[in-house]
Amino acid sequence: AQKVTQAQTEISVVEKEDVTLDCVYETRDTTYYLFWYKQPPSGELVFLIRRNSFDEQNEISGRYSWNFQKSTSSFNFTITASQVVDSAVYFCALSDNRGANNLFFGTGTRLTVIP
Amino acid sequence: GAGVSQTPSNKVTEKGKYVELRCDPISGHTALYWYRQSLGQGPEFLIYFQGTGAADDSGLPNDRFFAVRPEGSVSTLKIQRTERGDSAVYLCASSLGQVNPRSEQFFGPGTRLTVL
Numbered sequence: 001a002q003k004v005t006q007a008q009t010e011i012s013v014v015e016k017e018d019v020t021l022d023c024v025y026e027t028r029d030t031t032y033y034l035f036w037y038k039q040p041p042s043g044e045l046v047f048l049i050r051r052n053s054f055d056e057q058n059e060i061s062g063r064y065s066w067n068f069q070k071s072t073s074s075f076n077f078t079i080t081a082s083q084v085v086d087s088a089v090y091f092c093a094l095s096d097n098r099g100a101n102n103l104f105f106g107t108g109t110r111l112t113v114i115p
Numbered sequence: 116g117a118g119v120s121q122t123p124s125n126k127v128t129e130k131g132k133y134v135e136l137r138c139d140p141i142s143g144h145t146a147l148y149w150y151r152q153s154l155g156q157g158p159e160f161l162i163y164f165q166g167t168g169a170a171d172d173s174g175l176p177n178d179r180f181f182a183v184r185p186e187g188s189v190s191t192l193k194i195q196r197t198e199r200g201d202s203a204v205y206l207c208a209s210s211l212g213q214v215n216p217r218s219e220q221f222f223g224p225g226t227r228l229t230v231l
Contacts, residue, residue, distance in 0.1 A: 103158070105158050108156075
């Protein structure tokens, strides 16, 4: 069975602080895909990153970085020098190797960046 | 259009009524997904279309829920005899599907359904 756990329900940081959002997953598949999506107050989910299970390289995109550790089944997301516009709910998701490609989402972490 | 569009944006109905929710995917995307997002939760998978056929409908909660995609583009999610527990935001997403099986899903803004 697939499961994604985002233990942090809500996080508040002051602008310019760094923040890390945790994601732990469970799957029996050896091939799988991990995603992060951002859901701003407008409600529309915005794709941030996709990572396959064979690629454990960390990735950096501007102020965003992702740390994938297969040994601990974690795919954490760090925002450096946070900005007010980063305030949103962030979802980690898992897709297995079946044909459907449907996403299993965690419950999300609400990030509030205080100016 | 440039992105996935969904209509209506809001739908209020009474318990027992029938509703239809529409999704217009990104042009050229063969895969289409429906998810349901309850308050404070992550989206939950309902059904996946590859082209015109429902390739996986394992997420539909019961037989009151049905979805179609007759021409492989626009999809309609249909809910019969609505119940208060059906109240949620219904999200549609599309992706390149078989062209690139692991391409990311692009989501629409959702339809907020409220059953009174």
